[in-house]
Amino acid sequence: MSAVNMESSQEFLTFTLGNEHYGLEIMKVKEIRGYETVTKIANAPPFVKGVLNLRGDIVPIIDLRLKFNVGDAVYNEFTIVIMLSVGNRIIGVVVDSVSDVIRLTPDEIKPPPEFGVAFDHQFLFGLCQVAEQMIILLNIESLISSKELGLFDTAEV
Amino acid sequence: MTIDMSQFHSVFLEESTEHLDEIEHLLMSLPEHNPDVEDLNSIFRAAHSIKGGAGIFGFDALISVTHVMENLFDLARQGRFNITPAVVNELLSVVDILRRLLQSYGEGTAVDWQLVAAATAKVEALLAAPVAVQQDDGFGFFNQEAPAQAAALETGFGFFEPQAVPSDDGFGFFDAPAAESSSHGAEQGVGFFSADVAAVTAVDVAAESGFGFFIENGSAADLNVAVAPPSIAPAQSAVEQLNKPEVRQPVAAAPARVADSTSSPNTAAAVDSKSAGKTKTDLESGTIRVDLHKVDSLVNLVGELVITQSMLTLIGEEILGPTGERLATALRELERNTRDLQEGIMSIRMLPMSFVFNRFPRVVRDLSQKLQKNVELVIEGGHTEIDKSLIEKLVDPLTHLVRNSLDHGIEAPAVRQQRGKAPSGVLTLKAEQKGGNILISVMDDGAGLNREKIIAKARERGLEISDSAPDNEVWQLIMAPGFSTAEQVTDVSGRGVGMDVVKRNIESMGGKIEISSVSGAGSGMHIRLPLTLAIVDGMSVSVANQQFIVPLVNIVESVQPSKEQITSVSNQQMLFLRDLYWPIVRLGELMALPDALTEPTTAILVLVESSKQRFAMLVDDLLGQQQVVIKSLEQHYRRVHGVAGATIMGDGSVALILDVESLADIPTSILH
Numbered sequence: 069m070s071a072v073n074m075e076s077s078q079e080f081l082t083f084t085l086g087n088e089h090y091g092l093e094i095m096k097v098k099e100i101r102g103y104e105t106v107t108k109i110a111n112a113p114p115f116v117k118g119v120l121n122l123r124g125d126i127v128p129i130i131d132l133r134l135k136f137n138v139g140d141a142v143y144n145e146f147t148i149v150i151m152l153s154v155g156n157r158i159i160g161v162v163v164d165s166v167s168d169v170i171r172l173t174p175d176e177i178k179p180p181p182e183f184g185v186a187f188d189h190q191f192l193f194g195l196c197q198v199a200e201q202m203i204i205l206l207n208i209e210s211l212i213s214s215k216e217l218g219l220f221d222t223a224e225v
Numbered sequence: 226m227t228i229d230m231s232q233f234h235s236v237f238l239e240e241s242t243e244h245l246d247e248i249e250h251l252l253m254s255l256p257e258h259n260p261d262v263e264d265l266n267s268i269f270r271a272a273h274s275i276k277g278g279a280g281i282f283g284f285d286a287l288i289s290v291t292h293v294m295e296n297l298f299d300l301a302r303q304g305r306f307n308i309t310p311a312v313v314n315e316l317l318s319v320v321d322i323l324r325r326l327l328q329s330y331g332e333g334t335a336v337d338w339q340l341v342a343a344a345t346a347k348v349e350a351l352l353a354a355p356v357a358v359q360q361d362d363g364f365g366f367f368n369q370e371a372p373a374q375a376a377a378l379e380t381g382f383g384f385f386e387p388q389a390v391p392s393d394d395g396f397g398f399f400d401a402p403a404a405e406s407s408s409h410g411a412e413q414g415v416g417f418f419s420a421d422v423a424a425v426t427a428v429d430v431a432a433e434s435g436f437g438f439f440i441e442n443g444s445a446a447d448l449n450v451a452v453a454p455p456s457i458a459p460a461q462s463a464v465e466q467l468n469k470p471e472v473r474q475p476v477a478a479a480p481a482r483v484a485d486s487t488s489s490p491n492t493a494a495a496v497d498s499k500s501a502g503k504t505k506t507d508l509e510s511g512t513i514r515v516d517l518h519k520v521d522s523l524v525n526l527v528g529e530l531v532i533t534q535s536m537l538t539l540i541g542e543e544i545l546g547p548t549g550e551r552l553a554t555a556l557r558e559l560e561r562n563t564r565d566l567q568e569g570i571m572s573i574r575m576l577p578m579s580f581v582f583n584r585f586p587r588v589v590r591d592l593s594q595k596l597q598k599n600v601e602l603v604i605e606g607g608h609t610e611i612d613k614s615l616i617e618k619l620v621d622p623l624t625h626l627v628r629n630s631l632d633h634g635i636e637a638p639a640v641r642q643q644r645g646k647a648p649s650g651v652l653t654l655k656a657e658q659k660g661g662n663i664l665i666s667v668m669d670d671g672a673g674l675n676r677e678k679i680i681a682k683a684r685e686r687g688l689e690i691s692d693s694a695p696d697n698e699v700w701q702l703i704m705a706p707g708f709s710t711a712e713q714v715t716d717v718s719g720r721g722v723g724m725d726v727v728k729r730n731i732e733s734m735g736g737k738i739e740i741s742s743v744s745g746a747g748s749g750m751h752i753r754l755p756l757t758l759a760i761v762d763g764m765s766v767s768v769a770n771q772q773f774i775v776p777l778v779n780i781v782e783s784v785q786p787s788k789e790q791i792t793s794v795s796n797q798q799m800l801f802l803r804d805l806y807w808p809i810v811r812l813g814e815l816m817a818l819p820d821a822l823t824e825p826t827t828a829i830l831v832l833v834e835s836s837k838q839r840f841a842m843l844v845d846d847l848l849g850q851q852q853v854v855i856k857s858l859e860q861h862y863r864r865v866h867g868v869a870g871a872t873i874m875g876d877g878s879v880a881l882i883l884d885v886e887s888l889a890d891i892p893t894s895i896l897h
């Protein structure tokens with residue numbers, strides 16, 4: 069990859085939900101950790117698994133597999149939680165596995181499809197092809213703060 | 226009851242300095258035409274806050290100056306007074322005088338009443354002056370009225386001659402620095418109103434000319450250096466301190482021609498300057514102001530440390546033999562130190578409400594004397610601990626509420642007797658922890674709010690309200706900006722600024738204010754604040770292997786009922802205990818935990834009481850009583866009904882803290 073490309077390129081963390089491959093902007097990732105038992109919250113939607121203690125912060129853990137019906141929501145020693153910082157908030161997202169960090173230049177990112185994936189296209193950033201593998205790039209910030217997930221009391225983040 | 230008020234002086238001085246900074250900043254940023262009403266409101270409020278605080282401590286000089294400033298800004302925000310750049314300059318110099326006054330109060334030196342008179346006169350002159358007079362050079366604004374005109378024009382200043390005062394008495398001394406600095410400004414066109422520049426220049430002049438008359442400037446310079454605004458680095462003021470004696474030598478050496486001059490002791494001015502510097506250092510070493518974020522991160526780190534320590538203890542138990550024993554001893558030591566450290570750090574943030582409340586006996590005494598009312602102050606719940614950041618922000622709103630209650634609420638003794646009440650009114654300040662909130666109330670047994678009057682006044686001000694509006698809505702009206710039903714504006718209250726400020730301040734803390742009032746029987750203002758970081762005494766209970774914390778304040782008792790004690794009333798299981806029926810609410814059901822126990826006789830019933838109702842909460846087991854730190858769920862998630870917050874347990878897991886107050890709402894919602 070040339071030096072010129074380095075300037076405008078972005079890094080993405082890729083992960084899997086079921087059989088689909090996704091990517092999200094790596095700058096939003098705070099850390100990656102294994103799934104641990106969470107404290108359940110009453111009357112929360114099923115995809116909100118509960119909260120856990122992240123070094124003194126009470127952080128909600130959500131499972132997008134449940135929300136968008138992708139793959140099986142199993143929890144084992146390989147289950148991964150990606151801790152994201154969105155605005156001032158920290159959210160943990162359960163995924164099946166974390167694959168790689170890829171660097172993409174703007175021209176490698178194709179516009180997102182308007183159908184055919186689990187997520188509404190407004191939450192998609194684009195598509196890209198890496199080694200015969202199609203990766204769906206998520207606009208994780210708009211997804212997490214969306215009314216659809218209803219994670220926050222208000223729309224603001 | 227005697228309370229050492231001086232312990233609160235430094236807080237007041239700090240706050241007032243901040244208010245002054247704000248006024249100064251806003252004044253300087255005011256545009257020449259059509260200044261933003263919001264900005265004017267802010268200045269007004271800042272002046273009002275200083276006045277309020279000064280009232281507590283009996284700092285009369287500050288009160289009289291801020292009072293006239295308020296008058297001016299009140300007119301200004303109604304568009305009846307035009308704030309021209311010249312007026313701004315004038316007001317900035319008044320701000321400087323306020324700084325000096327603060328400084329003298331802070332150091333306990335005598336107040337220079339000439340300063341006060343000068344400042345008051347300045348503002349009054351501004352008010353008396355024809356509006357919209359604006360000359361091309363922006364100076365000489367007040368020349369028309371100044372008898373000292375000739376002298377003023379001669380020197381080319383005169384801008385600061387607002388008063389019919391011969392220039393060689395105490396007032397003259399103001400003219401010089403101000404005038405000097407304005408000439409500075411004319412040359413450089415920048416921030417010439419820095420008090421320091423003015424004063425230092427004045428001293429220079431004094432040193433050169435050697436007039437005994439300027440000795441006063443020497444002492445003025447003292448004050449100025451000491452009053453250096455916070456923005457000036459200590460190092461800088463230290464440098465100024467060092468330079469000062471050189472400048473001052475000729476001044477101090479000058480014959481005491483004006484020894485009988487009226488101002489503060491000016492003998493041995495150099496010594497003054499030293500002692501002033503010393504006092505300041507002493508104050509600084511007594512308290513430090515630390516960014517709350519730093520404290521927060523310490524709190525979190527210590528929380529982590531506690532968890533690590535308990536992990537170590539668990540591992541330590543596995544090690545046997547002599548090494549194990551030594552390890553156990555060391556771990557016990559570690560545990561104790563960790564707890565001490567945790568307590569110490571928590572105590573940095575938590576302060577008892579009495580810290581705020583103890584300021585009020587004096588306010589109430591002074592005010593009731595001034596208003597010629599008999600008032601008895603009752604303080605309850607002073608031990609309730611509250612976050613320090615909230616304490617600081619509570620002072621202003623509470624001061625306003627107390628003043629309002631005294632002025633508008635409690636009637637004069639004669640009126641009270643007519644109405645068949647005791648001649649002496651009762652003002653109650655109360656703090657208590659309620660559910661996930663801290664509730665602070667200011668209650669009086671006075672006349673209560675006058676519904677008709679409020680509605681009439683609201684209509685007069687163009688606010689829409691229907692006659693049938695519920696009381697709650699009507700009471701909320703009194704918190705609209707500028708709303709006041711008082712017929713007369715006194716320096717106690719009646720400007721309609723208080724409640725506006727109170728509401729803003731409380732909302733900025735994430736709280737809300739509720740008003741209760743019964744006509745003729747009294748009114749109460751209830752401030753409900755969230756527990757951002759408070760400690761709650763709680764009972765740890767388990768339901769289906771999940772832990773919950775029930776605040777101890779809500780718990781009446783816990784029982785394991787016998788079969789005979791359980792009855793059923795229209796499909797609702799009830800516990801019958803000592804002549805009372807307690808509806809049974811299953812926590813497992815509320816928290817959607819299917820594995821929870823459901824049979825009352827095998828489980829435990831925790832009898833809880835909220836302000837609205839009482840019920841028996843069915844839990845699997847009681848785990849023990851402990852103090853927990855309340856952490857916000859809303860920071861990263863959202864509010865959850867029935868849950869006040871969360872806390873981190875010793876093993877690092879998260880337990881939810883129940884909010885019995887809102888939990889009580891759930892059963893009915895489930896039934897319907």
